[in-house]
Amino acid sequence: MDALFVKHDRLIANTSTEIVRDMMNQVNWNSRLISIQGAKGVGKSTLLKQFVKLNYKTADRKVLYCSADTVDLSRMTLVELAEQFVMNGGKRLIIDEIHKYDKWSREIKEIYDLYPELQVVVSGSSLLSLLAGDADLSRRCVKYTMHGLSLREALRFYERIEFPIYKLEDIIANPYEIWEQVSAKCKPVEQFKKYLQHGYYPFFMEDKEDYYTKLEQVVNYVIEVELPMICKVDVAYIRKIKALVGVISESVPYELNANKLAAAIEIGRDTVVSYLKNLSDANLMNLLYSDKKSIGKLTKPDKVYLENTNLLYALSPSSVEIGTARETFAVTHLSKSHNVEYGKDKGDFKVDSRYHLEIGGKDKRFSQIADIPDSYIFADDIESPSGAKLPLWMLGFLY
Incomplete structure (x- = not known):
């Protein structure tokens, strides 16, 4: 235990609380069992360490933060760790990277049952969620998902400019008010262009020079380590999955032809669909299905996007299609709190079974969504709204 606390003290001391994500106030930290999941690099570990630093005094032994892959846990089980911790007065156990500990869900459930006085937080x-598998544990656990920075959050992180969250309904109903509030503090189109290329992952602030290199490492880690470990993907197919990601990153938005894609990377059609769903679960891709389709296990998605625009610029820097970047940006922000479907013949996207949205440049016309109720264009390269044509950057304030 002493070795774990030495590491805990060092990690917490080195954690800055200058900027804290909004999620800090969205988590109910009083729950007995909390899980925070999210893609590698979005800031889960930082959030947990900041929570400790903001809520506990230095050397307070009622809380312990540790990573599940620390060498100290090779000499004891999680249950043994919890037993020793509680015996010495511990009240809150925070275990990062929990997916790196074999059979973690079974031991966390046992800890939950044995020590009702202990609060447990895990992240991974x-x-x-695919790894948990235990229905009893799932019912006991309060789950949260952490995403990368929205455009709004990026302005706070990198420019120190604060804005509230604007709901989609607010953007549609009061776009002029929002434009006035935002444009009074910054040039939104300029900031939007910068955000497309960098800033979704908070570690951009730490190392701007090697940001894209680190992003490639994130993608490789997910494909080479997490998919085989968690989804049981055969390591022999890792090259095929990387090829699949490469094809998607270089493509303009189009209706997915699973058979053609399968032929291009020389694997079966159902295998392509399975890998796409794995990559979506890993938060490397967003899959959209037609609003006219019921979704089954092997139903192919109609459109596929990388999860955020920064991945586009990291994986295919010389051939980023602006149309792809625009639509990717829209899907990234809309999908966090809305149901987004491929609009098929009525706009690019159908949102919450109500709104029909077209995404494009400043000259985009309403021909595809003319005379359709609740239809709007979100356009790049415009700073202010004009009727039902709204600035695309406004979607960056949805979370």
């Missing part, structure tokens, strides 16, 4: 991969 976006694939954490």
